[in-house]
Each structure stands twice: as C-alpha cells, then as structure tokens.
Amino acid sequence: MLSILVQRSLHAVLVILVVSVLAFLLTSLVGDPVASILGIQATPEDRAILAERLRLDEPWVVRYLSFLGGAIQGEFGISYSAQRPVGDLLLERIPATMELAFSALILSLAIGIPLGVFAAVYRDSWVSSALMVGSIVGVSLPTFVVGILLIFLFSVHLGWLPSFGRGETVDIGWWSTGLLTWSGLKALIMPALSLAISQVALIARLVRAEMLEVLQTDYVRFARARGLAPRKINLSHALRNTLIPIITVSGIQLGFLVAFAIVAEAVFQWPGLGLLFLQALGNTDLPVIAAFLMLAAFFFSAINIVVDMLYAVADPRLRVKVALGST
Amino acid sequence: MSTVDPAVAATTRKAPGRWQRFWRSRLVRSFRRSKTALIGAVIFLLLALSALFAPLIAVTDPYDLATLDLFNSHLPPIWEEYGTAPFLLGTDSQGGDMLSLMLYGMRSSLTVAFLAVATSSILGTTLGLIAGYFGRRVDGVIMRIADIQFTFPAILLALLIGGISQSLLSNSARAELAMPIVVLALGLSHWPHFARLVRGAVLVEKNKDYVAAAKLAGRGPWTIMRRQLLPNVLNPIFVLATLDIAFAVMGEATLSFLGFGLPPTEPSLGTLIRTGYNYLYSGEWWLIVFPALWLVLLVVSINLVGDWLRDALNPKLHQGS
Numbered sequence: 001m002l003s004i005l006v007q008r009s010l011h012a013v014l015v016i017l018v019v020s021v022l023a024f025l026l027t028s029l030v031g032d033p034v035a036s037i038l039g040i041q042a043t044p045e046d047r048a049i050l051a052e053r054l055r056l057d058e059p060w061v062v063r064y065l066s067f068l069g070g071a072i073q074g075e076f077g078i079s080y081s082a083q084r085p086v087g088d089l090l091l092e093r094i095p096a097t098m099e100l101a102f103s104a105l106i107l108s109l110a111i112g113i114p115l116g117v118f119a120a121v122y123r124d125s126w127v128s129s130a131l132m133v134g135s136i137v138g139v140s141l142p143t144f145v146v147g148i149l150l151i152f153l154f155s156v157h158l159g160w161l162p163s164f165g166r167g168e169t170v171d172i173g174w175w176s177t178g179l180l181t182w183s184g185l186k187a188l189i190m191p192a193l194s195l196a197i198s199q200v201a202l203i204a205r206l207v208r209a210e211m212l213e214v215l216q217t218d219y220v221r222f223a224r225a226r227g228l229a230p231r232k233i234n235l236s237h238a239l240r241n242t243l244i245p246i247i248t249v250s251g252i253q254l255g256f257l258v259a260f261a262i263v264a265e266a267v268f269q270w271p272g273l274g275l276l277f278l279q280a281l282g283n284t285d286l287p288v289i290a291a292f293l294m295l296a297a298f299f300f301s302a303i304n305i306v307v308d309m310l311y312a313v314a315d316p317r318l319r320v321k322v323a324l325g326s327t
Numbered sequence: 328m329s330t331v332d333p334a335v336a337a338t339t340r341k342a343p344g345r346w347q348r349f350w351r352s353r354l355v356r357s358f359r360r361s362k363t364a365l366i367g368a369v370i371f372l373l374l375a376l377s378a379l380f381a382p383l384i385a386v387t388d389p390y391d392l393a394t395l396d397l398f399n400s401h402l403p404p405i406w407e408e409y410g411t412a413p414f415l416l417g418t419d420s421q422g423g424d425m426l427s428l429m430l431y432g433m434r435s436s437l438t439v440a441f442l443a444v445a446t447s448s449i450l451g452t453t454l455g456l457i458a459g460y461f462g463r464r465v466d467g468v469i470m471r472i473a474d475i476q477f478t479f480p481a482i483l484l485a486l487l488i489g490g491i492s493q494s495l496l497s498n499s500a501r502a503e504l505a506m507p508i509v510v511l512a513l514g515l516s517h518w519p520h521f522a523r524l525v526r527g528a529v530l531v532e533k534n535k536d537y538v539a540a541a542k543l544a545g546r547g548p549w550t551i552m553r554r555q556l557l558p559n560v561l562n563p564i565f566v567l568a569t570l571d572i573a574f575a576v577m578g579e580a581t582l583s584f585l586g587f588g589l590p591p592t593e594p595s596l597g598t599l600i601r602t603g604y605n606y607l608y609s610g611e612w613w614l615i616v617f618p619a620l621w622l623v624l625l626v627v628s629i630n631l632v633g634d635w636l637r638d639a640l641n642p643k644l645h646q647g648s
Contacts, residue, residue: 014471015478026491133363136634140626142577144584145619148604152615156608163607259480266585267604278585281490289491300478 004312005305012301019297023290024067027077076291081283086291089276095175096166097272100264101257103188104195105250108257112200113239113246116207121234123212131204138201143260147194147267154190162187164269191268195260199253206249210242244310251307255300357639367631374625378433385427389594404613417613419602425613429621432594436625439509439595440575446514448568451521452560456552458522459529470526473519484516485578490587502590509588513578517571524567528560566640570633573626580622596622 070076076086119128155163167183169176178184214220215238223233262274269275273292280288358364377384404417404425417425458469476484489512493501532538533556541555576596582588583597584604591598596618603615 011474012478015475018475136363136630137623137627140573140577140630141623142580142626144581145600145623148600148607148615148619151607152612156612256480256482259483262483262486263581263585278490281494281587284494289494293487296479296483300480304478 004308008305008308012305015301016294016297019293020068020071021064023071023293024064026293027067027286027290071291071294076294077287079280079288080285081280081288082285086287089288090273090291090295091174092176093271093273093276095177096270097258097261097265097274099177099179100188100191100195100270100272101254101261103192104199104257104261105254107192108196108199108203108253109246109250111196112203113207115200115204117211117234117239119204119208120211120215120238121230128208131208135201135205139198141197143194143198143263144267146197147190147264150190150194151267161190163190166271187268191264191270194267195257195264198260199257202253203246203249207242207246210245211238214238214241248307248310251303251310255303258299354639358635361635361639363631364635367628367635370624370628371632374433374628375437377430378437381427381430381434385424385430387424387427389423389428389431403611417611417617419614420606425617428594428599429596429618432596432599432618433621433625435506435589435593435595436576436579436597436622439506439513439579439589440572442510443513443517443575443578444568444571446510447517447571448521448564450514451518452525452557452564454518455522455525456529456556456560459526460533460548460552460556466526469522473522476516476519477523481516481520481574482578482581485512485582486585486587488512488515489582490585493587502592505588505590505593509579509582512582513575516578517574520567520571521564524563525560528563529556532556532559562640566633566636569629569636573629573633576622576626576629596625 074087074091076090078084079086079089082089115131119131122128151163154161162183165187166178167185167187168181169178169184170180171177178188211234215234220233220237223237224230228237261270261272262277264270265272265274266278273295276288277292279285280292358368382388419425419428454469454473458466479487489508492508492512493505496504538551538555541551546554579588579595580597580600583595584601586601589595589598591602599618600615600622603611603618606614
C-alpha cells in the first residue's frame with residue numbers, strides 16, 4: 001500500500017517538474033512580456049521599470065528556481081491582461097469549476113447507475129439493447145453540441161433556463177457558491193447536464209457489465225437458492241459489489257469532467273477556470289497559462305494518485321503486482 | 328454446422344485467395360451479423376462519399392466567392408416559408424448553401440481527423456515497437472513520457488498544444504498553419520495510447536520462436552520490428568485507430584468551436600457550429616442545428632463500427648465460441 005503511494009507520488013513529482021519546466025519556458029522564453037503588457041507606446045523608462053519588476057534581467061536558471069519557488073507558494077506573477085496576481089485570479093475561479101464538475105459527476109452517477117442496473121437485471125429486454133445503442137450515441141455527443149442544443153431548447157425556445165453565467169452566488173469564506181440560490185441552481189442545470197451526458201453513457205455501460213458479471217457469481221446463485229427476493233439480491237448483494245469499480249472510475253470521470261468543463265464553460269460563459277484559461281489563450285496572457293498548466297498538473301496527478309490507491313484497495317492482486325515491481 | 332478452422336484449412340487445402348479468406352474470416356462474418364455495425368458502416372460510407380464528391384454535389388462552393396450570392400442569404404430550409412430551391416437546408420449570412428457548407432466542412436473535418444490519427448498511430452506504433460523491442464533504458468524513457476502525458480485527459484492536451492501554439496503565432500501565420508497545428512495537437516495528444524498498446528503486444532510477441540528465428544537468420548532489429556513484429560500487432564492498432572477517428576473528429580470540432588482549431592474561413596463542422604452559435608438567438612436555427620446534428624451523426628456512425636470492432640477483436644469474448 002505504502003509502496004504504491006510512494007511510487008505514484010514520485011511519478012506525480014516528475015509530472016509536476018516536467019510541466020513546470022514547460023510552463024517556465026512558456027513564460028520566459030516566448031514573446032516579449034514587457035511589450036505585451038505596456039503596448040507599443042510605452043517609454044523606455046516604463047519598460048525598464050517593468051522589466052525589473054518582472055525580474056527579466058536575471059539568468060534563466062535563477063528565474064526558473066524562483067518561478068518554481070513561487071509556484072509552490074501559489075504565486076505565479078501578475079496577469080498581463082487583468083494586472084492582478086495570477087494566484088488570486090485562479091483561486092476565485094476554482095469554486096465555479098469544482099461545483100460544475102462535481103454536480104456533473106453526481107448527475108451522471110445518479111442517472112447512470114440505475115440505468116446500468118436496469119439493463120443488467122433485464123438483460124434480454126429491449127430496454128437493455130436500446131441502452132447499449134443509446135450509450136454509443138451518448139459517448140458520440142460532444143459536450144459543446146449538447147450544450148448548444150440545450151440552450152437552443154430551454155433558453156431560446158422555452159425560455160426556462162438562463163443560457164449563460166452562474167446566477168447569484170453566496171460567499172462562504174473564500175468559496176463563492178451558486179448552490180444556495182435559486183438562480184444559481186437554475187444556471188447550473190444545463191452546464192452540468194451537458195457535461196454529464198457522455199459520462200452517463202460510460203457509467204451505465206460499466207455498471208451493466210459489472211452487474212452481469214456479479215450476477216453470475218456463486219454467492220448470487222446461492223442467494224437465489226435461499227429464496228431471497230430478487231430485488232434484495234440485485235440491490236444489496238450484486239450492486240454493492242459493483243460499487244467498488246464505480247468509485248474508482250468516478251475518480252477518472254472527475255478528471256475528464258474537469259477537462260471538458262473548459263468546453264462547457266465556454267458555451268455557457270461559466271466564470272470558472274476553463275473560461276479564464278481560454279481568455280488567457282486568446283490574449284496570450286502567459287502567466288495565467290503557465291499557472292493553469294501547473295494547477296492542471298497538480299490536480300490531475302492528485303486525482304491519479306487517489307484513483308490508483310482506490311484500485312489497490314479494491315483489487316488486492318494489484319497490490320502484489322506493484323510490490324513485485326511490475327506495473 | 329461444421330466450419331473448418333481457417334488456419335487448418337489453409338494448411339491442408341490449397342490456400343484460398345486473399346479476398347476469399349478475408350470474406351470468410353470470423354471478423355467479416357461477425358460484421359455481417361452485427362446490425363448496428365452495418366448501419367454505422369453504411370452511414371459512414373455515405374457521409375464519406377458525399378464529402379469526397381462534395382464539389383459535384385454542392386450548390387455553392389465556400390472557397391469560391393463567385394458562387395455565393397448575397398441575394399440568397401439568410402434563407403430558411405426549403406420546407407419553411409421563404410425556403411427556396413436548391414437550398415435544401417437554408418443558407419448562411421453570405422448566401423452559402425448550408426448543405427454544401429456541411430459537405431465541405433465534413434471534408435476538412437475528416438481530413439484533419441485522418442491525418443491526426445495517422446500521426447498518432449505512426450508515432451505511437453513506432454515508439455511502442457522501439458520501447459517493447461529494446462526494453463531497458465529506451466523503454467523506460469519512452470514509457471515515462473507516455474505516462475506523463477497519460478496524467479492529462481487527451482482533450483485537455485490537444486487544447487493545450489493547439490491553443491498555446493496558436494496563441495503564440497501572429498494572426499497571418501495562425502490562419503496559414505491552423506490545419507497542421509490541429510493535426511499535430513490531436514495527433515500528439517493520443518500517441519501514448521498506441522505506444523502502450525503496441526509495447527504490450529510486442530512484449531508478448533518478441534519471445535516467440537519466429538522472432539528468435541529471424542534473429543538467427545541475421546536480421547537486424549529494425550527489420551524484425553517491421554517484418555516480424557508489426558504484422559502481428561496490427562489488429563489492436565486497427566481497432567484503436569478506428570475509435571480514434573471518432574475522437575479526432577470530435578476533437579477538431581471542439582478545438583475549432585473554441586477558436587483554436589481551423590479558422591472561420593475554412594469551413595469544418597466545428598467552425599460551422601462556432602459560426603452558428605453567434606446566430607443562436609436570431610431565429611436562424613438551421614445555422615446551428617444542422618451542423619451539430621451532422622457532426623453527431625458522423626461520430627455515431629464511426630463509434631458504431633468501432634464498438635463492434637472492439638468486441639469482435641477482443642479474444643476474451645470468443646472463448647468457447
């Protein structure tokens with residue numbers, strides 16, 4: 001157990017270091033940050049002052065180390081376009097993205113698990129085969145297409161839901177949440193749904209496959225022989241055993257949801273990290289891009305560690321394999 | 328019904344022709360049985376052919392402004408009021424026929440997708456062969472790079488590569504290099520999938536007798552990789568490549584929609600949806616709904632075939648059959 005944790009952590013450190021080098025190269029060797037902040041009409045004095053403030057005159061090894069040191073403390077310099085510390089910009093955007101991704105995850109589990117269980121229990125019914133075809137359609141729906149079609153239906157045509165923004169938010173400490181206001185919840189529905197749909201298909205397929213396998217096992221057959229009600233067998237004996245792989249897969253799903261949240265945020269103008277990143281790309285706002293890279297490296301490494309640990313807990317065979325050094 | 332195992336038949340009788348062997352193979356038989364795969368393949372072929380022959384079918388040519396007539400702009404589909412022949416699905420703000428735009432758009436979408444998959448599969452297969460065959464240090468380095476990439480979801484990598492390289496270019500260079508950048512972004516984000524797959528297969532194959540025989544015959548490592556190992560790991564590569572085309576089509580559309588893919592002057596399914604998105608509230612719904620559904624249809628057709636292919640080539644599912 002510990003050896004997996006150490007191994008994965010070392011891997012995470014490697015990932016973060018590699019990404020930090022790339023992020024640093026991006027901010028320091030590309031373009032002229034002074035010109036991109038001040039524009040072409042700046043005086044030489046202004047340029048010199050800014051160059052010193054940005055520490056552009058030091059050797060790059062020193063600058064890399066100070067970049068890395070700053071990154072560890074959450075300091076990434078000043079955004080070219082917003083003229084504010086990048087760390088603050090990112091921090092205030094985190095709640096929006098996290099609420100969106102987690103809502104989508106919960107939504108996809110809440111729809112996907114029952115669908116999968118149903119399809120497994122009634123494996124020969126038309127619903128089951130419809131679900132299998134439907135899930136292929138589900139994974140073929142790009143997030144932005146679902147988002148646009150939802151806007152088209154519920155905002156443009158029916159006028160029920162807002163097509164952009166986050167609604168009203170409430171601050172709890174530094175975390176601003178949209179989950180506590182009516183308009184915030186209404187604004188969340190479509191972005192979360194557009195993110196969730198392709199994941200619903202994946203979850204439903206996974207649950208179905210796992211359930212079918214578990215329903216073949218001896219202890220389910222014995223439970224049937226004991227005369228237990230099918231409902232009890234399906235839900236408490238079978239489903240419980242399929243939950244372990246579902247939990248680990250949910251971790252991977254969360255990673256994908258955060259990645260695709262960038263797309264959903266663009267469609268719905270959701271004020272999260274993704275939108276900030278896209279705007280930074282549009283403005284060539286390099287400190288923000290670099291900080292986003294670092295944050296992504298950290299976030300996805302953390303998710304991978306958690307997922308790997310969950311796998312190890314769920315599947316003891318893997319524990320042995322890793323201990324023997326063959327991954 | 329007693330079917331002769333093709334491998335046995337090949338050794339006892341005169342070997343049937345290549346085409347016959349192909350038609351009788353388990354793969355093709357299972358394809359002919361799978362309704363969803365057939366439907367998917369037919370839809371995809373129709374779409375691909377219509378994209379290929381777009382210049383013959385299309386009413387207007389988005390690359391030739393002379394075929395556009397502003398007089399015909401903003402027309403709704405033909406079944407609505409003011410709908411005008413020959414613009415079946417309506418026209419855009421330039422007077423371009425929507426159906427023609429989508430055919431040309433699908434052309435660039437599919438071109439980008441095929442080139443991207445070619446990039447990722449060739450790169451991934453080569454690196455996977457090298458890693459698996461040489462092992463040790465080389466293997467460690469290649470697979471470590473792959474692992475680092477695997478930390479991130481592929482779509483995020485594609486967006487990072489495409490977005491950052493576009494944002495670093497000047498406007499004129501951006502439009503010119505847009506296509507290669509999208510191809511590279513999608514290709515580079517997916518090569519580890521191929522590398523991992525091929526490496527795993529090579530690790531199994533390289534200890535077999537035929538590889539030892541080739542070594543004894545004095546063949547060099549590169550020849551062995553190409554002539555002995557590659558043909559034996561092609562099946563899974565093929566499955567992955569098929570599924571990857573769906574990813575690449577969606578990836579191109581996503582990048583273009585976000586503004587980091589093809590430029591608006593180059594119609595693709597993604598850029599068409601991006602343009603249509605601006606008209607969402609104008610009532611000109613055909614500008615957005617048709618390209619969106621067209622894109623979904625294209626991806627679904629590929630995934631229907633890919634899904635069958637994955638099952639058909641999965642040895643686990645054939646046990647006892």
